[in-house]
Amino acid sequence: MTQLNAIMPGGGISRRSLHIFILADCSGSMKIDGRIQALNYAIASITPQLINWEKEQEQAQIFIRAVAFADNASWHIQSPEPISTFNWPPLSHVEKGLTSMGEAIRLVADALSPEKFEPRALRPVLLLITDGKPTDVDQFEIGIKELFANPVGKASIRLAIAIGQGANFSFLNRFINDADIPVMVAENADQIVVKLTAATLAISKMSSIGSDRKEVAEQVIMPEANELGVLDDDTII
Amino acid sequence: MSNISGNSTSGLLYPQVGDEVKMVRTNTSIRIESKVAEGGQGVVFRGVDKNGHDLAIKWYKKNKYLERQYRLIENLTSHSRPHKAFAWPIDIVLHSNVIGFGYAMVWVEARFISLVEMLKERLQPDFRTLISIGTELVEAFSTLHSRGLCYKDINFGNLLVDPYTGEVAIVDNDNVASEVTKQGIKGTLRFMAPELITNSAAPSTTTDLHSLSVFLFYLFMHGHPLEGQRVNVSYTWEPGQNISETTLATHFFGEEPIFVYDPWDVSNRPDYDSPIIRWWDIYPTFFKNVFIKAFTQGLKNPSLMTRVNETEWRSALYKLNDQLSVCSCGAAIFVDFEQSNKKCWNCGNVPVLLFTISTPSGISALSEGFKLTKHHLYRDFKYRDAIGVTERHPSQHDQLVLKNTSNMTWAIEPIGEERKEVKPGQRMLVRPMNMSIGSARIEIYR
Numbered sequence: 001m002t003q004l005n006a007i008m009p010g011g012g013i014s015r016r017s018l019h020i021f022i023l024a025d026c027s028g029s030m031k032i033d034g035r036i037q038a039l040n041y042a043i044a045s046i047t048p049q050l051i052n053w054e055k056e057q058e059q060a061q062i063f064i065r066a067v068a069f070a071d072n073a074s075w076h077i078q079s080p081e082p083i084s085t086f087n088w089p090p091l092s093h094v095e096k097g098l099t100s101m102g103e104a105i106r107l108v109a110d111a112l113s114p115e116k117f118e119p120r121a122l123r124p125v126l127l128l129i130t131d132g133k134p135t136d137v138d139q140f141e142i143g144i145k146e147l148f149a150n151p152v153g154k155a156s157i158r159l160a161i162a163i164g165q166g167a168n169f170s171f172l173n174r175f176i177n178d179a180d181i182p183v184m185v186a187e188n189a190d191q192i193v194v195k196l197t198a199a200t201l202a203i204s205k206m207s208s209i210g211s212d213r214k215e216v217a218e219q220v221i222m223p224e225a226n227e228l229g230v231l232d233d234d235t236i237i
Numbered sequence: 238m239s240n241i242s243g244n245s246t247s248g249l250l251y252p253q254v255g256d257e258v259k260m261v262r263t264n265t266s267i268r269i270e271s272k273v274a275e276g277g278q279g280v281v282f283r284g285v286d287k288n289g290h291d292l293a294i295k296w297y298k299k300n301k302y303l304e305r306q307y308r309l310i311e312n313l314t315s316h317s318r319p320h321k322a323f324a325w326p327i328d329i330v331l332h333s334n335v336i337g338f339g340y341a342m343v344w345v346e347a348r349f350i351s352l353v354e355m356l357k358e359r360l361q362p363d364f365r366t367l368i369s370i371g372t373e374l375v376e377a378f379s380t381l382h383s384r385g386l387c388y389k390d391i392n393f394g395n396l397l398v399d400p401y402t403g404e405v406a407i408v409d410n411d412n413v414a415s416e417v418t419k420q421g422i423k424g425t426l427r428f429m430a431p432e433l434i435t436n437s438a439a440p441s442t443t444t445d446l447h448s449l450s451v452f453l454f455y456l457f458m459h460g461h462p463l464e465g466q467r468v469n470v471s472y473t474w475e476p477g478q479n480i481s482e483t484t485l486a487t488h489f490f491g492e493e494p495i496f497v498y499d500p501w502d503v504s505n506r507p508d509y510d511s512p513i514i515r516w517w518d519i520y521p522t523f524f525k526n527v528f529i530k531a532f533t534q535g536l537k538n539p540s541l542m543t544r545v546n547e548t549e550w551r552s553a554l555y556k557l558n559d560q561l562s563v564c565s566c567g568a569a570i571f572v573d574f575e576q577s578n579k580k581c582w583n584c585g586n587v588p589v590l591l592f593t594i595s596t597p598s599g600i601s602a603l604s605e606g607f608k609l610t611k612h613h614l615y616r617d618f619k620y621r622d623a624i625g626v627t628e629r630h631p632s633q634h635d636q637l638v639l640k641n642t643s644n645m646t647w648a649i650e651p652i653g654e655e656r657k658e659v660k661p662g663q664r665m666l667v668r669p670m671n672m673s674i675g676s677a678r679i680e681i682y683r
């Protein structure tokens with residue numbers, strides 16, 4: 001028996017799951033300008049970025065779930081999909097569809113309830129993408145209450161991308177519920193991919209333990225701004 | 238340097254694919270071919286120079302420290318690269334109508350992957366390759382540190398490995414600075430020395446040594462040295478129990494770190510299903526003791542003496558390579574000269590030792606790939622100067638031969654045979670014998 005083909009122990013390392021929930025608006029207005037196609041394209045194009053990030057660090061193993069909302073909200077991807085084999089099934093808008101954002105938040109809040117959510121997972125990420133405002137305001141109020149009453153929901157990282165002029169910031173800011181993290185704005189369909197790329201970088205930076213959300217937000221979400229705190233002496237990057 | 242701040246005429250933050258950037262010192266241009274990655278500090282592109290050679294370009298994101306970064310990089314480009322593993326900044330690059338700057342460096346080929354990617358594969362490289370990766374890293378950091386520079390940001394995105402050749406590539410060298418500059422980044426939390434996390438020290442060679450030990454622990458043991466049961470029970474969503482990740486990390490990696498195999502404190506042993514348990518058992522006692530030093534005294538009283546330095550790592554890895562053997566079941570094993578009845582991790586039997594070679598620098602297991610070096614004969618730390626290589630017998634595959642790769646003739650006296658000579662280039666069958674190479678006496682026995 002020789003060394004070169006000697007039996008080695010099998011590989012593998014322990015990692016913690018990072019669950020990313022995409023909450024995607026499929027209301028009638030998402031048809032304008034090909035927004036929904038732009039969104040499908042953007043999600044497909046951030047996948048390699050997430051796969052790369054998964055390879056560059058030892059902690060997080062990424063899983064994706066998605067909720068689509070229009071006249072009502074339903075799971076687009078219900079069981080967590082590992083990023084390494086992830087394939088985004090394209091969404092389409094619902095003709096004259098409403099914006100059941102509240103119901104979508106409730107679905108996610110339920111999946112985050114401590115009985116259902118893995119104990120050793122990292123803080124989950126909720127990424128809301130919309131071009132409007134909730135048409136189910138009462139559901140939105142309940143959803144927000146449920147989300148923040150829940151320790152997982154409260155600890156989650158929440159980001160929002162507003163598409164075009166129609167999105168309402170006050171609802172999105174209540175969803176984010178963190179004054180340091182601004183809503184990301186995609187002025188038009190072309191910008192969706194740019195913003196989603198920045199959001200993905202923000203997700204990876206914010207999920208690395210020891211990072212300061214405010215700092216990441218300044219560094220990644222608002223790179224257009226002039227005064228950036230990237231390299232303070234005590235910054236952990 | 239005036240063109241790095243101010244307003245861009247194009248309004249763009251980065252060069253675009255197809256653009257040209259110019260190296261400031263040589264005034265040669267590089268064409269941007271593709272975008273490779275976007276990191277926290279900048280965007281990395283692949284470029285091609287006029288001779289068709291690939292180069293990597295890192296272009297900085299706009300930020301208020303740009304001028305300082307410019308001076309730091311300018312300074313680094315004036316040093317030659319400390320070791321071939323570093324993708325060292327070659328020159329600053331500028332663009333005619335994009336503000337800001339970048340730098341050019343050696344292009345790291347795709348055969349270099351993240352260690353995480355390697356460790357999670359079911360099929361692992363053999364131990365000689367793992368040891369080679371460790372050795373390259375240790376040698377690279379040793380040359381960097383001996384120049385008074387420290388790296389600061391050891392992590393899996395920055396130290397890349399070739400799982401086939403055992404070579405390493407170190408990117409993101411822009412944080413490298415001389416020990417005295419108390420500027421720039423502190424690192425990646427899970428690799429950071431406790432005194433950095435608790436803000437009681439600045440990055441230095443001493444703090445790099447901790448990060449290097451964490452990386453090596455991952456390489457050999459497949460897990461984090463401080464992440465055991467005590468840390469894992471704290472990851473919970475119980476209402477009222479959920480403490481922020483950063484608070485937990487500061488506590489378990491900074492304020493009160495405990496090694497998973499601390500001999501005096503068992504409270505943080507690896508979880509029952511942790512891969513660490515199996516790997517830790519495989520290695521010989523002396524090697525585990527090096528990690529114990531790194532993560533007990535090295536944690537509590539950080540200094541260049543209490544931490545494991547590169548010279549210690551270098552000799553530990555060399556010795557480890559010398560204790561590699563094969564069990565009759567076919568598994569790669571290490572001979573533990575301090576624990577004679579150690580069982581094979583694969584078949585559970587106590588392996589029958591093949592051959593042992595005793596040299597002026599100690600005893601080693603004589604198995605395929607074993608190299609007899611100058612260090613074995615003279616204890617002169619010339620680890621890479623091989624004078625003999627062990628190979629499989631060309632026709633009888635269960636036998637080994639030792640090839641004389643030196644320019645000296647060896648005198649051998651196999652047990653029960655008469656004296657013979659092994660001339661340079663000749664091979665001898667490995668069997669119990671006494672040998673003389675120059676003034677060194679060597680014995681091979683079962």
Ligand SMILES: Nc1ncnc2c1ncn2[C@@H]1O[C@H](COP(=O)(O)OP(=O)(O)OP(=O)(O)O)[C@@H](O)[C@H]1O
Pocket residue numbers: 056237273274275276277278279280281293295324342343344345346394395408409410
């Ligand atoms: N010389 C190179 N050759 C090939 N690829 C490279 C090179 N340098 C960097 N890269 C790629 O680009 C990625 C980001 O580079 P780098 O770590 O320097 O950027 P960064 O802005 O410091 O990122 P972060 O803040 O995430 O560490 C690396 O992980 C690697 O995949």
Ligand SMILES: [Mg+2]
Pocket residue numbers: 276394395409
């Ligand atoms: Mg990096």
Ligand SMILES: [Zn+2]
Pocket residue numbers: 564565566567568581582583584585586588
């Ligand atoms: Zn065995």
